[in-house]
Amino acid sequence: MSFALVLNLSFALIELVGGLWTNSVAILSDALHDFGDALAMLLAIILEKVSHKQSDGQFSYGYRRFSTLGAVLTGMILVVGSIYILIEAVPRLFAPEQPHADGMILLALLGVGVNGYAAYRVSKGTSLNEKMLMWHMIEDVLGWIMVLIGAVVMKFFDVPQLDAGMAIALACWILYNVVRNLREAMKVFLMASPSQIKVEDVEAAILKVEKVEGVHHGHLWSLDGERHVFTGHVVLSGDVGLVEIEKIKNQIKKMVKEFGIVEATIETELAGAPCVDPEHH
Incomplete structure (x- = not known):
């Protein structure tokens, strides 16, 4: 340049x-x-x-x-x-x-x-x-x-x-x-979701992971138009242990990289447990 x-x-x-x-x-x-x-x-x-x-x-x-x-x-x-x-x-x-x-x-x-x-x-x-x-x-x-x-x-x-x-x-x-x-x-x-990616598509991909029962509070934005960030709450089956939870989180983080997401913060919850974070309107 x-x-x-x-x-x-x-x-x-x-x-x-x-x-x-x-x-x-x-x-x-x-x-x-x-x-x-x-x-x-x-x-x-x-x-x-x-x-x-x-x-x-x-x-x-x-x-x-x-x-x-x-x-x-x-x-x-x-x-x-x-x-x-x-x-x-x-x-x-x-x-x-x-x-x-x-x-x-x-x-x-x-x-x-x-x-x-x-x-x-x-x-x-x-x-x-x-x-x-x-x-x-x-x-x-x-x-x-x-x-x-x-x-x-x-x-x-x-x-x-x-x-x-x-x-x-x-x-x-x-x-x-x-x-x-x-x-x-x-x-x-303004932290809008990237034009080429929808947060619903990322959540749908996460739902395909074994033991995942739901995804909510999904947020997707971009640092510079190329490198994206995702945060979300992932609901897991009630029978998973701590070791399995870590494996699932790592699997999700590797999988979302296909969307151009360079950093993913995943909050896990067990099925039936209440979510204490407020809804964003």
Whole structure:
């Protein structure tokens, strides 16, 4: 990610100069977007490193959610930047200014190459934070392809409104995808169950374990969108002994790892015994 940061920041400076030279609001908008990307990457790099720290007395579950914090901050930066692009581009539809098409074509070709390579470098990440950054890069590549096509059209036809139209289309497309990813990151912060797993499915799998008669108070949430935590009360047959109880608990903990659950806290109860914990509403 560090290489992608340097590459992105360097190219954003080129875009800023190129946007002023070509008088293109689409390129200036993308320059602003890339500066936002660079800031987001810097935050992501710092918070991703913090997220790998071991748990301690202050953060007993570890620092994994700092990675998700990076995804939230990155998403917010993109949302603000996209709204600013819309504010700047919409008036250009009604008062268009002819951009320098040849210069836009050269910058667009460079933009596709630079951002395409940066996207490849960050595509190997799996966390929400890294996925959000990958979307930054993919959006940049597609945005530059759009600019390239638009610049070729404007080179041969007198349609200066196309420049502002491209900026608006790019901003709306970014907003759509970022809000979707931002929603997933916020669900992690609000301790929602992971989208790909249902607590009912985990409980159903536990019920298949021998001597298990019931499961209640099941709670499932995610540390960072990849590593999940489960807690639950498991009701066992009344004839099980202490040694067998420990074996069943260990069997359940190994089994739930198939769901991406890295930590499971299992409270055992014997059939017929009352549960003293309150229901959660």
